[in-house]
Amino acid sequence: MLQTISWWCSGTIGRAWDWTYRPLVGVYVLIAVLGGTYAWSLRRHAAATGGAHVPSTHHYALRFGAGLALLAVSSDWPLGPLGAGYLASVGALRMLIFTFGVAPLLLSGTPPWLLRRLLRIDPDPAVAPGRVLRAARATTLPWVAFLQFNLLLVVTQLPVVVDALKVTQAGSFTLDMAWLTASIIMWVPLMRPLPELPGLGDPARLLYLFGLSVLPTVPASFLTFSRFPLYELYELAPRVFSSLDAVVDQQMAGLGLKIIGGLIIWGIMTVLFFRWANGEQPDKVQTVTWSQFERDLDRYDLRQRKTPPPPS
């Protein structure tokens, strides 16, 4: 039994795939650490503020929980090991889930007060920004976020990188975490979770997303149009489905990255465009929902803190 336990999914060269469940303990530990820390932070904050943030906190917790659930599903058996060692197409699917599911959900599920605490932002605006905030600002500048994301996209698709890293648990873990971090950074200018961080206006966001939809075409084309399998890992992996050879699997990975990723990005662009166009109409009355109002209170740190009663 012990031999079937792994810490993190990693590539297997020459070992046949079977549909027997294998526990990936590292995935459970990561989810427990993230979820536990999050729950503990919410609890501490509720105690410190007398529950002032509770209604909007539920909203955040729901998103963060959904992000963790997606992270678990995409890293655990069977998607994790299949993508790490057998099928490039499943590897590409995991990348898409990380980028367009896990990353935005974790980011939008982190309440602004928690993000402020993580970035060591002083409640007093007169205090100069600390090192952590300065680094976060520099990293999430739109052009930096854009470049790092695309650079990582290209680097993590290089055969030499995939074949060297995915065959070990540490390498596979490093790749996954690097990809998740890059995706979260990529989303910051679009979502602007805090006014202290860089953000983009609507037209610039459209441009940013357009760029994100174009650049992945380069690695996706290599995957789709290569005559031979690019990755030794996936080429020499025993077939999971006898009808799916390594080249077809690779083509599916390339097309999935390009088509599914592109459709998601263009879908977001469409929503943003119409929202922007709608907001530009001069006679349009802007309506704000209560939950939006609550989120803005948190975002701009405008809530009145409950002060404990004076000692009698």
Next chain:
Amino acid sequence: MPPRRTLSAGRRCVVAGLILLLAACSPTSTTASLQAAEPEYAPGWNGVAVEGTPEMPAAEFTDAEGRPFDLRAAAMDKPTLVYFGYTHCPDICPVHMANIASALDSGSVRPSQINVVFVTTDPDRDTPQVLGDYLDNFDASFIGLTAPQEEINRFVVDLGLPEPVLEKPSDGATGDYTVGHPGQVLVFDAQARARIAYPWGTRQSQWVEDLPKLVRGDWA
């Protein structure tokens, strides 16, 4: 002296969790050990030169149609790739066969210019019919051969390869079992002499590069 900064209990837990996670991700996982060491390739080839170029031993095989097959005679005609495997093989046999089939499919040589032979190491389960059906999944030109187990073992050992090992349950129970067998593809020249061994891990692009040289007989 400024007060020493200490981590809160929560942060200590997070740091400890991350350290545990990273420490547990050992690079010496069982999966990593499966990667074969880099073989010493023959200059200009993607395979390893066979020392002494042993001649193909004589043996009485039966093909997938159930007819006697003289492999030695067939090998005198054109270069012959011989692989010893079995159809229930869960890992390397189908990958080897699929890679050779894809290389042939790419058009670098015509299937008629080369023999690709799959000799079973598990004749009990691999009947001629089973062999034929299995190889048709890869390429209809592939030749499947079987013989009594002792005959196959002798043929393999005479070529200087390790004898196949049937890993059947010791209690005599029937059912699935694996067979230990050589992992390389042996290439014989048109005089039926073993020239090059392509180890497990030979890639499609490497086959495409080497197949025309095998057909031309550009031996080192």
